[in-house]
Amino acid sequence: MTLQIELNGVNKYYGAFHALKDINLAIEEGTFVALVGPSGCGKSTLLRSLAGLEKISAGEMKIAGALMNNVPPRKRDVAMVFQSYALYPHMTVEENLTYSLRIRGVKKAEARKAAEEVAATTGLSHLMKRYPRELSGGQRQRVAMSRAIIRHPKAFLFDEPLSNLDAALRVHMRKEIRALHDRLRATSVYVTHDQIEAMTMADHVVVMRDGVIEQQGRPLDLYDKPANRFVAGFIGSPAMNFIPAVVGEGGADVILDFDRTRARLALATRLPPGLAVTVGIRPEHVRIVAAGEGAFDIPVGVVESTGSATYVTSATQPELTVVETGRGEVKSGDVIGLAIDPKQLHLFDAATGNRIEAERAPVFAALPTRARRPSLQSL
Structure with a gap:
């Protein structure tokens, strides 16, 4: 398999605070990877560094074989889905979907056709003329994902996209996201503090604590053979008993x-x-x-x-x-x-x-x- 994302000795400092410590991670093309850990562990900082929203302090970061250390976000060809949806409130669903294409010079008819194809995939065809305020939380999240899909990026970056949804809708949406990934076979990096989301959705789970990768591997490998007590207590619900x-x-x-x-x-x-x-x-x-x-x-x-x-x-x-x-x-x-x-x-x-x-x-x-x-x- 081809490596789509490579992190070699990545470090990130905020002044004296060491947020990411010698991160080494290789993600194969078409893989769904979950970054999981408690608040403050560095998972969102790592995701934002991949997107170019944060500049790393040391190390190498590659996407599709190209070094990204000094490449601005708009040239990295990655699409990010945020927790807050980040939709344009004054635009309809169709306009939200086609906006990124239109600013790149794609003709209006071609952009509309692309939007219709993506909307059919994500179940938004009947909502194209609505505004974000007229949509439910789950529908807004589908619009946010559709806006990312329409660009055909090299990688999808999800920053806790389900945190604002109720419990039942979270279960439904995590199935939708995984099914969508299987259809597109795109490379996805998904940040969550919910280990159930990580275990059920990901091909590869990365457990972080205090800016360090404690363990990474297939979900059931982490469940069956946790490398240390922290991973053992974090993976599994209810948590492991310790005596x-x-x-x-x-x-x-x-x-x-x-x-x-x-x-x-x-x-x-x-x-x-x-x-x-x-x-x-x-x-x-x-x-x-x-x-x-x-x-x-x-x-x-x-x-x-x-x-x-x-x-x-x-x-x-x-x-x-x-x-x-x-x-x-x-x-x-x-x-x-x-x-x-x-x-x-x-x-x-x-x-x-x-x-x-x-x-x-x-x-x-x-x-x-x-x-x-x-x-x-x-x-």
Whole structure:
């Protein structure tokens, strides 16, 4: 595949503030890439740098093989879709769509034909004579996307385009954007703080924090093998559970210790005895069983039901969240057992937060409660 966008050692400073730190990213032609991370992580700065709205401080930025460091925005041949739609309020839908063509000298009839073709693709044909104020939020966003499509750019840049829409419309629009990408096979870079959008829409996800790329790859690769605790906690909903633990004296097991519960992870490979680690367990990989029948017991704090799923949160520190399909019978104040699939466990170094790889999946076994601490059943 041909590389459409290349970033090599890109840095961006705002005075003394280091916004982008040695960014290296290669995007193949026709790929949908999502930049995701918390507010202030640098994802929008990176997108604006691609568009030429921000000038990078160091490194190389290439689009379709051409160096873009000093190329002005209008000559980069990229189209940007903003969160605020950025439509001309005094122009009809048709005029909004044809404006970029008309200022480039395209004949009126040709521009109108191009607008009609794009409108048919995005479902706007019956709205061509309306003004933006006469459109819904979803329709305005389709106009903004259509205005970008009509230019046939080398890349589409989306800056949180769905943030202003309600929840149901966001779900609908993310399907539309992905379907549109599949039809056009254009290169798309999509900025979002919503990891569900990133996971469901993108071919390639880039997770950022504090101006650094923490991990990038296919969505399910990030879900299955997060590189560190930050990525593990950011990817997945509800977020991964984290429990502090210490490697046992023989180095062959890991002992969990939180509140009044202890349990042992028997490992297939040895780790340094006494090493402080964090055990990660996704809520959907935990099964509720009767007290005393699982790896360990926990008291129930909060139970939330959506009808199709039940979310159970423990009354422990740290909290543990469990997701059950359907409507469970667990209620606040109960003591339940947790059965955990050993193949779904994640280990992270407590000091660095980096993932610890093991040759085989650990085996989970119960460990008796220490005598000086009362059992949960006796509370």
